[in-house]
Amino acid sequence: MFAAWVVRLRWVVVGFWLAVTIAGAVFGGGLFDRLSSTGTNRPDSESAVGQRHIDELTPTGSQVFAVVEGADPYDPGLVASIGSAAQEIRAMPGIKEVNDLYTGVGGRIGADNRSVSVQVELQPGLADAPREALEDRVRARLERIQAPSVQVGGDKLAERAFADQSVHDLAIGESIAFAALLVALYLFFGGFLAAALPLAVTVASVTGSLLVLLGLSHATKVSEYSLNVVTLLGIGLAVDYSLLIVARYREERLHHEPAEALRVAVRRAGRAVAISGLAVTLTLAGLTAFAEPLLAAVALGGAAVVALATLSALTLVPALISLTGDRIKPATTVRWGGLLARLAARAQRDPSRVALLATIGLLVLAAPLLGANLANSDARALPSSNEARRAYDVMESKFLNDTPPTVSVLLQAGPERADVRDLMNRIAGQLSAEVLRQDVRADVPAGWTILDLTPKGGVGDRQSYDLVRNVRALPTPYAKWVTGPAAEVVDYRDSLAGRLPAAALVVLIVTVVLLFWLTGSVVIPLKAVLMNLLTLAATLGVLIVVFQWGWGQVPLFFDSWGGLDLTTPVLLFVFIFGLSMDYEVFLLARIKEEYDHRPDTDRAVLRGITRSGPVVTAAAVCIGIVFLGFAVGGLVAVKEIGVGMAVAILLDVTVVRGLLLPALMGMLDRWNWWPRKS
Structure with missing residues (x-):
């Protein structure tokens, strides 16, 4: 039929x-x-909720970074070239901050002593189209730095x-x-x-x-x-x-x-x-x-x-x-x-x-x-020939020493409270096998605390996931959210x-x-x-x-x-x-x-x-x-x-x-x- x-x-x-x-x-x-780009986690997951709160409390813009290799960090020509690039980028509308080794506070020398980094942060809240256009301008200017090798990357560029x-x-x-x-x-x-x-x-x-x-x-x-x-x-x-x-x-x-x-x-x-x-x-x-x-x-x-x-x-x-x-x-x-x-x-x-x-x-x-x-x-899912992937690899190996991303803990309580300091002491003591470093983030609004915990081990190691679960298990009299890449995986x-x-x-x-x-x-x-x-x-x-x-x-x-x-x-x-x-x-x-x-x-x-x-x-x-x-x-x-x-x-x-x-x-x-x- x-x-x-x-x-x-x-x-x-x-x-x-x-x-x-x-x-x-x-x-x-x-x-x-x-x-x-479609996220993997549901919007009601703890990591997603915590990250949204952090973004509201301390808004940050898209990050673009450059790793400059193959020259003495204090070579006069390199210093002048990076300084000129930083000055031009700061003058671009929509730029929040530029940090480099010579004119800012965030630049670093790589582990090989033959590389330096430049960090650029865009203003938060930019719509996708103008943000992408500005990222392209920043990338183009960074790539013109006079050095044997300049690799430009960033999360949004990788996406x-x-x-x-x-x-x-x-x-x-x-x-x-x-x-x-x-x-x-x-x-x-x-x-x-x-x-x-x-x-x-x-x-x-x-x-x-x-x-x-x-x-x-x-x-x-x-x-x-x-x-x-x-x-x-x-x-x-x-x-x-x-x-x-x-x-x-x-x-x-x-x-x-x-x-x-x-x-x-x-x-x-x-x-x-x-x-x-x-x-x-x-x-x-x-x-x-x-x-x-x-x-x-x-x-x-x-x-x-x-x-x-x-x-x-x-x-x-x-x-x-x-x-x-x-x-x-x-x-x-x-x-x-x-x-x-x-x-x-x-x-x-x-x-x-x-x-x-x-x-x-x-x-x-x-x-x-x-x-x-x-x-x-x-970014490691990209082919090694891709610039964003190469920049990621160099940043991880020469500047971050393959340290895993931080685990961020958001507390609905100010750092002046005794019970907040008690939590920090418990993390330092009970979780010392998993925590390499503990930092209190600055410029957080009153009544809130953000702890950035650097896990031991390497990127993707089990210590990061164990740290997320163990911090979440610690009881607190105030609301607490644990977020970050490891928390998203958990x-x-x-x-x-x-x-x-x-x-x-x-x-x-x-x-x-x-x-x-x-x-x-x-x-x-x-x-x-x-x-x-x-x-x-x-x-x-x-x-x-x-x-x-x-x-x-x-x-x-x-x-x-x-x-x-x-x-x-x-x-x-x-x-x-x-x-x-x-x-x-x-x-x-x-x-x-x-x-x-x-x-x-x-x-x-x-x-x-x-x-x-x-x-x-x-x-x-x-x-x-x-x-x-x-x-x-x-x-x-x-x-x-x-x-x-x-x-x-x-x-x-x-x-x-x-x-x-x-x-x-x-x-x-x-x-x-x-x-x-x-």
């Missing part, structure tokens, strides 16, 4: 998606002007560099993905026409996604990072879904005329696409349970884009196939599918042993998770951990309900959840080795900062569960067809995997290409998602679907289909 409707209205369907593509190409670019790099990575990633996909699809289908259909759907999905995200940007913030991640997911699924329908159509052409083959393909493969698309959409919607701004943006954008990719595959692919007549030839040879069939046959010969070894192997890959360091990315971790059960419940319900709808079994969905958890754990373990340990620095062209972005495991949790449903549904739909024809589990599993193996393998190769295409970008956080999804797809299609699935189904035999009666 659905296929007949699409065929009857094929020109309307093609015209609609052509209009979407043109509109996206014309108007979608406006999205890039509306992208913004803007992140946005620019994100857009650049998106363009590069899409270009690589489309070029490689065309080659892969041509090799799989053996013809240009069949290969072009999934790419046409992908183009429509990508341009349509820009329109969807543009609309969302008027209701909520859309960040540069979420744009990359959401687009990556949309491209991958559009290819997956359209590939499945085209491949099934070519298979049915061996037995039917084109019209009937299309009807069967849409009924069989289209149902699998609809179930998988619904599963991924609902799973992404589960991200809203976390309520963090960045995750909420990814959840809304991702759910909308996946729904669009599903709709385009279910309508545009059949419409385009019907327009080609019989020019898409039947499948003549089985390509790329022998591996899955051979793995399944091997698993069925000794299912218990294979299941045990596969599980142990995945757990070994997951073992590095025990030493995971999850934290918020900063709040983010606690929020994610507290809301993880709700998000996991959403994923569990979606998986169980939809797979029960497909198979009529309760056992199969529960088994799928366990296998997906193993895939997720093994993938995260590999990412710890590649990014936190730094084993992938050379081949992936990045510098490890000793951890994973805290958002990466959460996104991978949802993406892996969602995308694993693709292959679960693709394989189980064929296995169930075979089991309905003849209720023999081993036979149904082997025949189902043999018949669906080529398209599953091709889909995995194609979506892996998409993810790896984004891994070549400069942002480490996006690399983590790209590499993580590529690893997950590889493990899922080989170890999990090729070995673990047939082994477990062979062990359970008829119990796989409980409570359904054979």
Whole structure:
């Protein structure tokens, strides 16, 4: 019925998606002007509330700094050049303060005695556009200081560099993905026409996604990072879904005329696409349970884009196939599918042993998770070639001695009070193992105190997080807020951990309900959840080795900062569960067809995997290409998602679907289909 409707209205369907593509190409670019930096923490977290109070009590403007290297700090020419730059910058409207070694109080000599710093603070409260214009003027003037090396950075400059790099990575990633996909699809289908259909759907999905995200940007913030991640997911699924329908159509052409083959393909493969698309959409919607701004943006954008990719595959692919007549030839040879069939046959010969070894192997890959360091990315997420990143590295190593950022404690009580001094004494005494230095901030309004605590250890070390928790645990008769970068990480971790059960419940319900709808079994969905958890754990373990340990620095062209972005495991949790449903549904739909024809589990599993193996393998190769295409970008956080999804797809299609699935189904035999009666 659905296929007949699409065929009857094929020109309307093609015209609609052509209009979407043109509109996206014309108007979608406006999205890039509306992208913004999205915070990771909820506005009601203690660190966010405390920072807002501090900003109100002691307003500070955007900071721009320069590190000047390669010359004697007291070289007359250098002194004159820095002095001239400082004088010109002070004269710029909107500048609050300039500190350097010669004309101000904040300049410093680096640890190598061959570098100096210049600190510039803008007036607080500047709107974004004039602030960015002033930052650019300051940066341009600082870069003209006469010295062998001048690197300019700052938090806001790093944010803007992140946005620019994100857009650049998106363009590069899409270009690589489309070029490689065309080659892969041509090799799989053996013809240009069949290969072009999934790419046409992908183009429509990508341009349509820009329109969807543009609309969302008027209701909520859309960040540069979420744009990359959401687009990556949309491209991958559009290819997956359209590939499945085209491949099934070519298979049915061996037995039917084109019209009937299309009807069967849409009924069989289209149902699998609809179930998988619904599963991924609902799973992404589960991200809203976390309520963090960045995750909420990814959840809304991702759910909308996946729904669009599903709709385009279910309508545009059949419409385009019907327009080609019989020019898409039947499948003549089985390509790329022998591996899955051979793995399944091997698993069925000794299912218990294979299941045990596969599980142990995945757990070994997951073992590095025990030493995971999850934290918020900063300027270190930028490529080392970026000036803001280079300035950050030099400032940390030569001027801050790699000291971690301070933990700020805001007290609603003045420093003259005895109980405030008592708190300071307790911090100095009870927390001496974690506190390197304690300072009382000057120029704070009466009735308030701000303590700046410098933690021991290095940037991102555990001492900073322990200090946040221990200071928060100290009782006080007045209100107290603990904030700063370490506090933000603690709040983010606690929020994610507290809301993880709700998000996991959403994923569990979606998986169980939809797979029960497909198979009529309760056992199969529960088994799928366990296998997906193993895939997720093994993938995260590999990412710890590649990014936190730094084993992938050379081949992936990045510098490890000793951890994973805290958002990466959460996104991978949802993406892996969602995308694993693709292959679960693709394989189980064929296995169930075979089991309905003849209720023999081993036979149904082997025949189902043999018949669906080529398209599953091709889909995995194609979506892996998409993810790896984004891994070549400069942002480490996006690399983590790209590499993580590529690893997950590889493990899922080989170890999990090729070995673990047939082994477990062979062990359970008829119990796989409980409570359904054979």
